[in-house]
Structure formats: structure tokens, C-alpha cells
Amino acid sequence: MTTPHAEWITVGALAEGFAPEAFILPQLAELAGKQFNLFFANGWEITHRFDAEQVHWSAADGHSSGSANYRATSIRPGIYLVDFLKHEHGQDRSISLVLDTLTHSFTAVIGRLPRESETHEGLYHLALAGKSLTRVDAQFFHGSLDTPWRDGGCPHAPTQELVGIRNRYRYSPTEVYEHIYLNEHYYAWQCLEGVEQGLCDTDRAHYYKIADELYLFVWREKIVPTLGLVMIDLKNHRSDGKIFGYAGGSFDELSNFPVSSYCNLINITVHAHD
Numbered sequence: 001m002t003t004p005h006a007e008w009i010t011v012g013a014l015a016e017g018f019a020p021e022a023f024i025l026p027q028l029a030e031l032a033g034k035q036f037n038l039f040f041a042n043g044w045e046i047t048h049r050f051d052a053e054q055v056h057w058s059a060a061d062g063h064s065s066g067s068a069n070y071r072a073t074s075i076r077p078g079i080y081l082v083d084f085l086k087h088e089h090g091q092d093r094s095i096s097l098v099l100d101t102l103t104h105s106f107t108a109v110i111g112r113l114p115r116e117s118e119t120h121e122g123l124y125h126l127a128l129a130g131k132s133l134t135r136v137d138a139q140f141f142h143g144s145l146d147t148p149w150r151d152g153g154c155p156h157a158p159t160q161e162l163v164g165i166r167n168r169y170r171y172s173p174t175e176v177y178e179h180i181y182l183n184e185h186y187y188a189w190q191c192l193e194g195v196e197q198g199l200c201d202t203d204r205a206h207y208y209k210i211a212d213e214l215y216l217f218v219w220r221e222k223i224v225p226t227l228g229l230v231m232i233d234l235k236n237h238r239s240d241g242k243i244f245g246y247a248g249g250s251f252d253e254l255s256n257f258p259v260s261s262y263c264n265l266i267n268i269t270v271h272a273h274d
Contacts, residue, residue, distance in 0.1 A: 011245030015257040017195030022172045028072040040143040075233045078102040094244045104145045105154035111227040112137040116251040134222040159209035164269045169261040
């Protein structure tokens with residue numbers, strides 16, 4: 001008896017599978033004409049000005065400025081998720097901003113995909129060397145909106161409130177996934193229906209609480225280099241975000257596509273501690 005073999009696919013092929021009749025949230029028009037001054041806890045000051053299609057950024061020190069097309073959504077009034085790609089110093093980076101106008105704070109996630117040479121080292125050798133098994137990088141920054149940073153100015157914080165939750169996510173009539181949030185560093189996923197049906201894995205995860213029952217969830221995959229980032233609203237059973245990776249088998253084209261879902265709780269596992 002042979003074991004069925006599920007095929008891993010590229011992020012570009014995943015985007016094509018998700019696209020038909022996807023439950024994508026519409027692009028918000030309300031950011032057009034607005035400007036936010038982001039005061040980072042690390043001392044950076046970067047202004048972001050929005051028009052209908054592009055975000056224009058400028059650092060106070062003059063070392064960074066530019067423009068890019070952006071996507072802006074909101075699954076909770078007063079809290080925006082803004083996503084765009086930035087090409088600087090010969091490298092593409094994923095920029096995701098959680099702009100929280102309710103607490104006048106923000107969280108920024110800067111993601112980087114591995115270069116081709118970084119993907120040649122096998123998982124076994126990475127493990128023996130004590131290195132991360134995923135070569136996808138994500139950095140997290142916090143700060144205040146339109147007011148200089150002061151300690152405690154951003155309530156967004158790492159959380160374990162998702163740990164133990166098993167959730168089902170339907171992204172379209174054909175694409176359904178299950179997530180199990182195992183612990184503060186890892187989660188497991190499997191595709192129940194869709195172009196990745198039969199595939200599953202356990203990957204590096206990051207969880208931040210933004211507000212009551214509202215979370216920023218980021219994962220970094222190790223098989224196909226992928227950065228996933230979504231806002232999860234457990235109260236309203238909705239998620240929205242994006243998946244970022246290389247479009248094909250080569251390393252010369254990017255895919256950064258939106259994903260939105262209707263989600264529901266399957267169960268919660270609580271581990272008793274003696």
C-alpha cells in the first residue's frame with residue numbers, strides 16, 4: 001500500500017488557489033488624505049501620508065523616504081491594518097502596520113524573505129547548528145501615533161491567550177484551514193479543503209494582543225519560505241491579513257496577496273500543571 005503524497009506548492013500557486021470568490025475585505029477609502037506620525041520606541045520617527053492608492057513615508061533623519069501601493073483594512077472600528085512592500089538598499093521588505101487610533105499606538109512588522117543562497121542549507125544542518133529552521137525573518141516594533149513616545153505608550157503585547165485554541169478558517173468557498181495554537185512559539189496548521197489539501201506542518205508563530213479578543217498573529221514557514229500575518233477577531237469570527245513569499249520556484253518575483261476568512265472555534269485544550 002502506497003502512502004498518498006501531497007505536493008508542496010509555491011506562494012504564487014497558493015495565491016491563485018485562494019483568489020476565486022475569496023472573502024476579501026474591501027480596501028478602506030477612509031485613510032486617503034490622512035497622515036500619521038509614527039514615534040517608535042527605539043527612537044525612529046517616520047511620517048506616513050496616505051492618498052487613495054499609495055502611502056508616502058519619510059523618516060525624520062532623512063535616511064528613508066519613498067512611496068508604495070498599499071492595502072488597508074479594518075476588522076475592528078478604529079484599528080487599521082496597513083500592508084505594503086518597501087524596496088530599499090537592494091532588498092524587498094514586507095511592511096505591516098497595526099494603527100490603533102483608540103489607544104494612539106501602533107505595532108509594525110518588518111518581514112524579509114531569504115535569499116536563494118540561504119535556502120540551500122538543509123533543516124537537519126540548521127537544527128544541529130542551533131539555528132532557526134525557518135529562514136524567513138520578522139521584526140516587531142512598537143510606538144505611539146502622533147505623539148512622542150513614552151514608556152508604556154503601546155498596550156500591544158505578546159500574549160498566550162490563543163494558546164490551546166483550535167480554530168477553523170474558511171477563506172473562500174474552496175479553501176479551508178485549521179490552526180492549533182500549541183504554545184507561545186509554535187502553531188500547527190493543516191489544509192482541510194483547497195489547493196494544499198493534505199498538507200500540514202508546525203511553524204514558528206508570534207502572538208500579540210491588540211485589544212479584547214483581537215490578536216495579531218504572525219507565522220514563518222520553513223518548507224516554502226512564507227511570511228503570514230493576520231488579525232484575528234475572535235469576537236466577530238473574522239480574520240484578515242496577507243501571505244508573502246516568492247511567486248514561483250525562482251527568487252526573482254514576489255507574491256504578497258490578501259487573505260480574509262470567516263473563522264470559528266473548534267475547541268480549546270487546557271493543559272493542567274501540577
